[in-house]
Amino acid sequence: MISLYLAQRTWAHRLPAWLKLGALAILSLLVTPLDSLPVMMALLLAALVLYAALGREAVRQIALLRPLLPLLVILFAFHLWSGDARLGAVSVLRILGIVMIANAVTMTTRMDEMMDAIEPLLRPLALFGVAPRAVALMVAMMIRFVPLIFALWEALNEAYRARTGRRGGWRLLAPFCIQTLRLSNHVAEALAARGGAPRANRR
Amino acid sequence: MSIPADPSLIRLDGVTLSRGGRVVLDGISLDLTERRIGLIGDNGSGKSSLIRLLNGLLSPDAGRVEVHGIDAAKEPGALPRKVGFIFQNPDHQIIFPTVIEEIAFSLEQAGRTRREAAAEASGALARHGRAHWADRPVHALSEGEKQLLCIIAVLVMEPAVLVLDEPFSSLDLPTRLGLERLIARLPQQVVLIAHELDAFSAYDRVVWLKAGRIAMDGAPEAVIAAYRRHGAERLAAAEGADPLEGAA
Structure with missing residues (x-):
């Protein structure tokens, strides 16, 4: 992954x-x-x-x-x-x-082929109100955002080095968490703008 | 493409909205019937909040919002399909790792099965001359290509309105002009926020927001000329002081 x-x-x-x-x-x-x-x-x-x-x-x-x-x-x-x-x-x-x-x-x-293969195994989750499509969405989003989150770290590191000449290391952890949360806020908004995450009772 | 010919409109009636204890929209009433509408104003003037009311991302504290016959308070769930939303940063909007999945997601949201969605998504890419993009990982696309992908993914839902929140801010000039041309050809009603004021020259109407109220509203030339004067005046007022601080 x-x-x-x-x-x-x-x-x-x-x-x-x-x-x-x-x-x-x-x-x-x-x-x-x-x-x-x-x-x-x-x-x-x-x-x-x-x-x-x-x-x-x-x-x-x-x-x-x-x-x-x-x-x-x-x-x-x-x-x-x-x-x-x-x-x-x-x-x-x-x-x-x-x-x-x-x-x-x-x-x-491809993600959709992967989920097609896995979805039958996820089907029992519907009993607990979890839509298999929501799980598929979650996995896809993880794969999509891993490179983006790496890039976020790189950008912070660059900004730090530009002003100090040193690598940021652990000092970047707090700002990194904040930026990651802000990113997830934006993404949540964009998902809502397209009708939100699938729910179990929808299909 | 079947865009409902409902010319009726976007109507905001006495809309007031507070965010974080600050009034961001203060008694806005607007009837937007034109096909191409621009929204301008300084940062923090309420532009982004206003367009977020149009597809239910925000709800007003007071007043009514109606979009092409849908009352935002009564059927907020119907708005995302009626109003396509393009965000400033495509990386915030694209949810899936490959192009085809991103477009198919919209179609599945609209109730298609996975198979139908995949087929229609390929068709949509082909219509935009991008059939070869299908299996591309989205992180390999340029900023302009990502923005185009966002638009294709929203258009397949056949919205009646397309709302764009500063879509040009990270694009180079040729890419921006290409995107402007694409938007100009769309059958949808368009509400565009941009700081690139020349983008509005062929628009039907421009609304200027200032501190949550409508400062001016009318034909693009007049409103933009007034807004440019406002920019120059603010800079002059800050003369002697730190210009950046004055404009902030």
Whole structure:
């Protein structure tokens, strides 16, 4: 979900969404209980091969996984501290491999195809008054606004550096939260202007 | 496109509105029957609040708002389909990651099934000569292209009125002129807020708002000339003092 949809169509775009999502689910289930280092290395290698097969644009998107890095470092450090570097490497490789493959699914599946595949699973939610379409809307909005929120952070950082010559870091957190809330206010207004979010009783 | 030929109008009758303890609209009465209407005024004069009354984003504290036969107080839910709204910043308006989904959303809001919506959305893109945009991620569009996408997504709902809140502010000149030309050709009634005063030259009527009241209302040349004088006077009054502070 970190990354974005790829504009140019690839062979993976043509695969049905249910197949990609199903394969991803099975793969995740298979590798979760395993803790063999060679298997995890193979998993990461497979992910890299997958990106290479998707083309140069996809490979470029790997850079967008950078925000995951601190998490992986902490995870590895934790295992190192508890005296098992091998298990640390297994965990890091497993997460990285699965996230990359999941990301590849996101990059090659349009939101509406994705929701078509998932909506049957969401249908029971209607019993609790939650419209499946509202969930679909939520997911789509998340994907849409992640790059925008990154851009917001970059803009704040730039403004800070322009006046101080230093990176803003944690000091930007408060203004960032405020700006994010303001953005969500604007978006809520625009959504209301088009008739609001779908409700369970509408359809 | 089936735009209701209802010439009746937009009617505001004694509308008063406060926001955050400040009166932003003070007893406004307006009958807007013309096809092309401009709304001008300084920042904070109440322009944005006024147009937000037209599609139910705001409700008046007192007075009545009627848009093409719909009483805003009685059927607020009917307004979003009657009045298309274009915001200043397209990034606030576009909800979906790809172009086709953004347009299809409007159609699903209007009650189409997903399949119908997708087909009609493709048709709408083709009508605007942008069929190749369908699968593009919206973040890859330029500002002008995003603004056009917003307009296409609103037009598919076939509103009777199109309201635009400073749509030109981040556009370069050629893009702005293109957008002006597109707006000029629309069958809808248009209410446009802009600070680019020459955009109104072919308009039927311009309303100038000042501190929540109508300062002047009439043909574009006269109203805009008066507004330019007002701008010059405010600057002159601030002479000697900090000009920016005087104009703020």
